[in-house]
Amino acid sequence: MVKMQDQKQVIRLIKNSFGNFKKLGKDMMTAGACVSRMEQLKVRWEEFEKNHKALMADEAIDAEDEYFAKNQYEISYEDFLMNMGLYQDHLLKVKREISQLGAKSGTNQIEADMDANRAKLPQIIIGDFSGDIQDWVRFRDTFKEMVIDRPNLPEHLQDELFEDLRHVKGEAAELLREIPSGGEHFANAWKVLLNHYDNTRLLIHKLLESLMSMPAMVDNSASELMRVLNGTRNILQALKALGSPVEHWDHFTVFLTRSKITLQCQAKWEDSVKQKEHSTTPSSFNELCKFLEAERSTLSLLESNKEFAKKTPQARTENKATANKNRKSNNFVQANADRTTCPVCSEMHSVEQCNKFRKQSVEERKQTLGKKRLCYNCFGTHMLRDCKSTATCFTCNGKHHTLIHAPFKKDGAQNSSGKKKVSSQEKLEYSEETVSPQSVLATTSYNAQEISGEALLATASIRASSSDGQCTIVRALVDQCAQSSFVTEALCQRLCLKKRRVNVPVSGIGQGLTNSRSEVELAIRPHFPSKFKLMLKAYVLPTITSYQPSCRDPKIWSHIQGLQLADPNFERPGRIDVLLSTQIHARIVQEGLKTGGENAPIATKSRLGWILSGSVDEPSQGGTIVCLQTDGQLDDLLKSFWEIEEPPHALPWSAEDKLCEAHYQKNTIRLADGRYQVRLPAKPEMPLDWDNSRQIARSCLLSLERKFNRNPSLRVEYSSAITQMIESNQMRKVDIPPEDYGMHYFLPHHAVVKESSTTTRVRPVFNASARNASGQSLNEHLMTGPNLLPQLVLVLAHWRCYPIAFVADVSKCTYKYAFIQKIGNYNPSFGVKTRKRI
Known part of the structure; x- marks a missing residue:
């Protein structure tokens, strides 16, 4: 033991x-x-x-x-x-x-x-090339990525790769027939292929020819639909790689692709276009691709159901009373790993799963929904008139949930025992839709037919790599119901992925919301040697799911023996670090499906290997099945719209702002010449040390003198500016005896030259922020006061109110003030310490 x-x-x-x-x-x-x-x-x-x-x-x-x-x-x-x-x-x-x-x-x-x-070194496998010029781009890019651009390739691998290069078929093999063997001739062989096939004009011609001559769908099947869609996209991607502006070909590609699909698909496409807000606007090729991918998923599901029904005919003749007795709920999609809180009993489940709610009569259920203010149709937190769900009652097709359907007494659908007959095909469905371009439909279904066992989710073991080459093997969940892909924060840290800031709300059933704050880009490959590589953009979340598989012995399923599984260890518990969306699922799935018995999973062929999913013969553990979706809430979008247009709010005044305003009103008067006489708003609690100000101003003046000696033209212009200020009474000469220097504050000044000015190229600037020997400045000892300028948004809004407006500068508005000389016990005459020749 x-x-x-x-x-x-x-x-x-x-x-x-x-x-x-x-x-x-x-x-x-x-x-x-x-x-x-x-x-x-x-x-x-x-x-x-x-x-x-x-x-x-x-x-x-x-x-x-x-x-x-x-x-x-x-x-x-x-x-x-x-x-x-x-x-x-x-x-x-x-x-x-x-x-x-x-x-x-x-x-x-x-x-x-x-x-x-x-x-023991991993073998590098290059795909076959038969000489078909349409396949040249794929072969060339794969060979360059894995061989040509690979640094320090060992010599023995060069020999192997040369032999692999010589194994091309058809016309390409004839070109290399005369080249001797050996790794030293590897570069020569590659050059021969480049010279013969790397013809951009011919490549574009062949690709366009293939695009125009692509056969239309033979029948309305998922394989035929994907043949047309993947064929068109592959050709367009090849054309784009050759420099063709395919991003501007939407009108042409939509018209051409639409002509290749069946009339039934065309009718559904037209219906979806009419439901758009601007139905007359031409659709893009990406919109058509999303529609066709969704249609392909629907057709695949219908085909798999038909195949399953053929192998299990007993399911169609199952005893109806037993099916009703053993009704069991299956959550196919849930918003996140945490279950929602029931508004009826406050437990962690939805309203439909609440035993307390189910034990009530129909009238009591209606009263409970009314008290909790829940929707009668989808049990959401809104009124029935605001419900966006398209689901209806499966008994009477009315606009209410089947759990609150009240049957008529005269209804003859009752047997002798007084119990209502339940069809084996009858289902109780609950769906909730969010009308938003960024939303994904989330559905929870209740099937009257008993489905025993545990559900096995579609997982794959993949190699995730960053742009700088770091690689690790992780488990991914393939979810056809997720609009976006997700990765965990732990994987981002492990691969050192570069993050881009975003703010995307992630929600689902129950309106459980969480936000993704960043987006990353990484490459994914199968866990086995393969040429397939897919670039993936994904949102980052702390965790994705708590799902753990529950399988005892997978060897009992004979239909999966010998297959290259996407997740060889699917029965073992392990953390899921990646969630692949429905778009990724559409790009990796291939034609091929293997089914087992009634309680055996279905194997779907994909580029990542055979993906297993479905029911397994295990006792249910009551686990939570998880799917994520992005949900851009309409109210959040409207709120952001109004907040952008809302003018900023004025900040309340501080105590210093109020003191400065009182100082201004008390000490400001208008003189006879039109100027305003103001007193500098000194801070009362911060006395200024004025003793050292003259030394700082003198040092600045001497520095200015040295600059004038090097540039005499600057001296002339600066002297002219000073003289103009004196003549306009902006400053005056002050005679200060040396013993009174400590009672005056001397402002240093310097010249500012603006070459682009047409009026004043040189102007004096007085530096009140200059610090004296004690580390103090004049500006630090003056109150700033509140911001009196109007908000720019209000100015622009006010500007639009008038048909005509004038713009002008107030000439020298800062010089229209006169200072009171006396501040407390000091007499700070604001003069300029200059030399006589200035």
Whole structure:
């Protein structure tokens, strides 16, 4: 029997694996030692998993142990992946050292170790190329990304890649037939292909020819629809890569693609266009693609239901009374990982799942909804007249929920026992819509047919990488009901992804709201070797879901044996770091579907591997199934609109502002010549040290003199400006005896030159912010006062009220004031310390 102490010892060994390896020292950290440590780490992890399964099955183990409370499985799994990544990084580092030292020493022990393990390097696989010029762009870009642009490619891989390049087919193979083998001829072979096929004009001609001659849909099936849509998009992407302005071809591409789909799809497209606010505006190609992707999802679902119904005919003849008795709710989509609070009983579930609400009679349910002010149709927090949901009662098709349907007594749909007959096809559906261009429909369905077992969500193990090459393997949830993709904050930190600031509300059923504050961009690939790569833009959330799979033995499903699964460890618990939206699902899904029995999952073929989803024969654990959606609330948008137009509010005056205003009203008068006489608003609690002001002003004056000596024209212009100020009574000469210097404040001044001015190129500026020897300035000892300028928004709004307006400057308005000489016991004559020749 496995002991908890043994498992904790294995945990420590996994966690400290790479740390112990570093303790060997740089000389001992060879490639061979690194490989052996990696193998040992894999053995430790297998031992950990074996012990974990034994502990889970042991009923004598305390369920509240720290091992289970802290979810030690997930922590150790992250430690295992991190250490494996560190070992891989060390191997790459050793490889770079070998490339640098290989020319100097052919007997290097590290290089020998790498030669021994060279067969373990991942194989680079390049796709086939038959000489078709339409496939050249894909082959060229893939080859350049994986080979040409790859630095420090080992020589043995160059030989292998050259052989792979020689395995092209058709016309391309004939071109390379005469080129000798060997890695030294690799560049020559690639140049031959470039010269022959890299013809932009011919490529564009062939692509347009393929676009125009693409066959129309043969029938109204999902595969035919995706053939037309993917074919059109692939050709347009290739044209865009060749420099064609496809972003301006919306009118043409919409017309052409519409002509390729069936009349039934065309009719649905026209109906969707008419529902737009501006139905006469031409639609974009992206809008058509979104519609066709949604139509493809609908057709795929209908086709899978038909296939499933053919294999399970007993489902159509199931006893109706048993189906009604064993009714069970299945949440297909929920807003977030946390369940909503029921307004009836305050528990964590929706109104439809509330046992207290279901035990009530129809009249009591209506009274409860009225008291709680809930919608009679969707149980939302609004009135029935404001309900946007298109769902209706499945009994009478009325505008109310089926749970509050009141049957008529004369209705003959009752059997002899007095119980209402329930059809095996009857469903109780609840849907809630948010009318917003950024919303996704969220639906919760209640099926009268019993569905036993646990639901298996569609997950995939993917390689997520950043723009700088950092890569990690994570688990992703593929959600056809999510409008946007999401990643966790932990993944962003692990890959050091660059974030872009956004503010996107994320909500769903129950109106549970959370906000995503950032958006990132990353690349995703399958966990197995593949040419497929997809760039993904995703919003960042702290967590995505608490979903954990529950499968005992997946080997009992024979229909998935031998398949390349998207998530080989789908039955094991693990954190989900990525949620892929319906747009991503449309780009990865391929033609191919495998079904098992009634309680077996369905396997869907995709570029990430075969994705499993559906029902499994496991007892239900009451888990929460999660899907996310973005919801731009209409009221928030309107609120932002009005707030932008709202003028800013005036700030209340401070105590100093009020004191300054009182000072102005008390000491300001208008003189006979029209000027205003003001007194400087000195702060009473901050006496100014005026003793050192003359020394600062004198130093500035001497500096100005030295500048004049270097630039005599500046002296002339500056002297003219000073003379003009004296003649206009803006300043006057003051005779101050030396013993009174301490009772006056001397302002330093300097020249400001504005070459672009047509009136005053040079003007004097008095610097009241200059600090004296004690570190004080005049401005610091004066009250600022309130801001008397009107708000710019109000000025602009007032400006628009009149048909004609004049704009003019008040000439020298700042010089229309006279200062009172006396401030307290001081006599600060504001003069200029100048020399006589100025």
